[in-house]
Amino acid sequence: MKKQIAILGSTGSIGTQALEVIEEHSDLYEVYCLTANNRVKELAMQARKFRPAAVVIANESHYEELKDMLDDMPDVKVYAGMRAIDEIVEAEPIDMVLTAMVGFAGLSPTIHAIKAHKKICLANKETLVVAGELICRLAAEYRSPIIPVDSEHSAIFQSIAGEGDNAIEKILLTASGGPFRNFTKDRLATVTQADALQHPTWDMGTKITIDSATMMNKGFEVIEAKWLFGVEPDKIQVLVHPQSIIHSAVQFCDGAVKAQLGVPDMRLPIQYAFSYPDRIHLRGDRLDLFKHPLEFFEPDMDKFRCLALAFEAIRKGGNMPCIVNAANEIVNKGFLDGRCGFLQMSDIIEATMQHVTFDSKPDYDTYVATDSEARRVAAELMG
Numbered sequence: 001m002k003k004q005i006a007i008l009g010s011t012g013s014i015g016t017q018a019l020e021v022i023e024e025h026s027d028l029y030e031v032y033c034l035t036a037n038n039r040v041k042e043l044a045m046q047a048r049k050f051r052p053a054a055v056v057i058a059n060e061s062h063y064e065e066l067k068d069m070l071d072d073m074p075d076v077k078v079y080a081g082m083r084a085i086d087e088i089v090e091a092e093p094i095d096m097v098l099t100a101m102v103g104f105a106g107l108s109p110t111i112h113a114i115k116a117h118k119k120i121c122l123a124n125k126e127t128l129v130v131a132g133e134l135i136c137r138l139a140a141e142y143r144s145p146i147i148p149v150d151s152e153h154s155a156i157f158q159s160i161a162g163e164g165d166n167a168i169e170k171i172l173l174t175a176s177g178g179p180f181r182n183f184t185k186d187r188l189a190t191v192t193q194a195d196a197l198q199h200p201t202w203d204m205g206t207k208i209t210i211d212s213a214t215m216m217n218k219g220f221e222v223i224e225a226k227w228l229f230g231v232e233p234d235k236i237q238v239l240v241h242p243q244s245i246i247h248s249a250v251q252f253c254d255g256a257v258k259a260q261l262g263v264p265d266m267r268l269p270i271q272y273a274f275s276y277p278d279r280i281h282l283r284g285d286r287l288d289l290f291k292h293p294l295e296f297f298e299p300d301m302d303k304f305r306c307l308a309l310a311f312e313a314i315r316k317g318g319n320m321p322c323i324v325n326a327a328n329e330i331v332n333k334g335f336l337d338g339r340c341g342f343l344q345m346s347d348i349i350e351a352t353m354q355h356v357t358f359d360s361k362p363d364y365d366t367y368v369a370t371d372s373e374a375r376r377v378a379a380e381l382m383g
């Protein structure tokens with residue numbers, strides 16, 4: 001039986017690479033459902049090619065257009081709206097849900113998928129940043145495995161495979177350092193959107209590319225690692241490794257360090273999440289270590305304040321990471337739209353952390369309320 005996969009965010013960077021993996025292994029995997037937000041044409045083209053049982057467009061204003069585009073394909077059901085995404089992930093035939101949408105929007109469908117006992121292939125790191133404690137509790141209660149797709153977390157996951165209860169002493173979380181790794185703080189003040197979108201090693205969606213440039217992405221990955229692997233932030237060391245060859249490593253209690261290496265290619269962690277615990281062939285470049293120096297540097301948390309703020313948020317706990325995520329979504333978009341400068345982003349996030357109501361024991365409704373409040377506060381601060 002082929003495994004049935006729901007791809008949430010199929011028109012994005014992770015979503016399209018997931019479809020490449022599925023196409024290469026069409027003997028093993030089948031697309032059950034595809035979702036997008038606005039890119040109707042791309043979604044319709046994907047539906048024609050992969051013939052899923054259903055497609056969902058989150059933005060309801062595109063419903064009629066999508067329906068028209070697929071009216072000669074009666075076997076593909078067309079739905080619209082966020083609630084429809086929550087419902088579709090519960091469909092009985094689905095084995096795995098790849099959460100490849102961006103931002104807070106990933107939280108609700110992930111919860112629905114967990115409650116429906118689906119295997120979660122988790123790319124949407126914001127889900128764990130916002131509500132890591134809740135998600136881990138639900139995943140345990142409903143016995144839904146969460147398999148990381150984020151390259152660093154997949155590397156850690158691969159490094160601990162077969163280690164049973166052996167204690168992790170430390171996680172070595174690698175970071176490319178982004179396009180501004182060697183910039184002075186003065187120079188950071190004037191960087192443009194185009195500069196920030198030039199990631200040195202990965203080709204990704206715009207939101208995560210900006211997060212990599214500020215290093216908020218690495219801060220989020222510290223939080224993600226805490227929840228996925230039960231390791232406290234003080235035992236997670238961020239290492240700037242500009243080549244993105246060592247995707248992360250784990251140090252065990254006997255001092256042994258295990259890492260996963262490879263050329264930067266997200267199809268591998270996506271495929272591994274689908275095939276785990278098996279490995280299956282993947283077409284593509286292979287690592288040639290003669291071609292790559294492997295360098296490591298300490299991150300500069302004064303220059304990249306977002307990384308320090310993420311550490312601060314996870315140490316504080318409660319809804320603080322949710323506040324940081326919401327403020328970050330606002331300033332990330334604000335920077336892309338030219339409404340705030342590069343260095344202003346961390347200033348606004350920090351101020352938002354001080355102004356939004358703190359809750360040390362949030363539940364789902366608290367996260368939703370916190371997200372709204374923090375977005376409002378950050379938007380006001382941005383002016």
Ligand SMILES: NC(=O)C1=CN([C@@H]2O[C@H](COP(=O)(O)OP(=O)(O)OC[C@H]3O[C@@H](n4cnc5c(N)ncnc54)[C@H](OP(=O)(O)O)[C@@H]3O)[C@@H](O)[C@H]2O)C=CC1
Nearest residue numbers: 009011012013014036037038039058101105123124204205
């Ligand atoms: N790209 C990468 O290499 C990596 C990404 N990740 C994580 O994976 C997730 C996806 O990233 P990436 O693929 O780069 O992002 P993209 O921006 O390329 O794609 C995002 C996808 O989500 C859809 N989407 C956006 N907003 C919403 C919404 N509000 N509701 C429903 N669907 C929405 C988009 O639809 P539409 O196209 O219609 O706008 C698109 O299909 C992020 O959480 C990111 O942090 C993690 C590691 C690596």
Ligand SMILES: CC(=O)[C@@H](O)[C@H](O)COP(=O)(O)O
Nearest residue numbers: 150151175176177178212217
């Ligand atoms: C591919 C991936 O997993 C990204 O999260 C990547 O890590 C971003 O690069 P940075 O290391 O620059 O944040």
Ligand SMILES: [Mn+2]
Nearest residue numbers: 150151152221
């Ligand atoms: Mn990553």
